[in-house]
Amino acid sequence: MKTLAVLILALTFCRETEPNENNDKGSQHSGSTSCSNICSLMSMSEKMGVLVEKIANMENKITFLETSLQKTEKEVLELRSLAADKPQVAFSAALLDSGHGDTGPFSTATPLKYKKVFSNTGNSYNPATGIFTAMVNGMYFFRFSMFNNLAQTPNSVVSLMKNSERLTSVWDTNGSDSNDMGSNAVVIPLKVGDTVYVELQPNRIVYDDAMNYNTFTGFLLFTV
Template sequence: MGKKVANMAEQITLLEAKLQNTEKDAQELRSLIGGTPRVAFSAALRDSGSGDIGPFSTNTPLKYKNVFSNTGNSYNNSTGIFTVMVKGMYFFRFSMFNILASAPNSVVGLMKNGERQISVWGRSGFNANVMGSNAVVIPLEVGDNVYIELYAHTKVYDNGMNYNTFSGFLLFTM
């Protein structure tokens, strides 16, 4: 029985040492990131080339391929979708550009889990070009998806000048 107690005491001592090391590691990580998760991304529509994107017969998520930053790896440039990994209040901004010498119009919207939050619309025939932007602050839960959708039968244009952009970042956790 005495050996068992001594063995358990030794195991407790080892566990206490591991716990202290884990607490030290956690404290060091908090100091590196300021104790706050960091989530931010910014991307432009094209990584090369020029031309229209669209029109499509259905609403279609835009895939912003030229990623400037993606801290937290929440934005996927293969799908164009930002997936929330940290619950909190987020800021998103997007811009839209099109050469509107002829139809069709341009309409893009920021979507949260398939529901439109905000939009930008450009009408053909009035100007040679149209550009617009919009922004929103919204609460998001882990697993929520945010993306920019090009509406059916509309188009946007880019020529490598990064006119069409999509950015977002975590304001604070909740």
């Protein structure tokens, strides 16, 4: 609006100062110069108006970016807070921490003690007993492997147990070869206090050495 007002005034002034036929050459020159100066002012005013408009647009964009940045920072803080509150549970262990040889046979079913701990985030696994104890309600993944090294008939049976319930097993009780290996896995819900362990069945054996054939692994998928 200001630019338009300046333009109208300038055009009006330019008309009033425009020389007529009775004016001498000096008057004509003076009027022409005045009109030229006014037109120059008009041009500068228009340029200033465009510049002011651009600056206003830039200010709007900066305000928008600042608002977006603040929103992003808030979301990052919320995600960090959620990650900090989420329980972290994961472990992995091998049967022997040194040496080699057979484990078993035992006259009764016996939990295998996986002594070589690779990781134990949350400290829910106890290598002294071989038992995992749930510290939080959730859905969990467990996997175990079994290996034997017998010169004659293989004789290995291990089972994954939840409390006293057998979930799944790996068997190798006959065959012509001396080395056999197998594995199994489950996804199960656990409540606080539930236990999970790998049980060697009565009169059975497994073999392990530095190659770490027999392992027991588990981790929390999500809380429930």
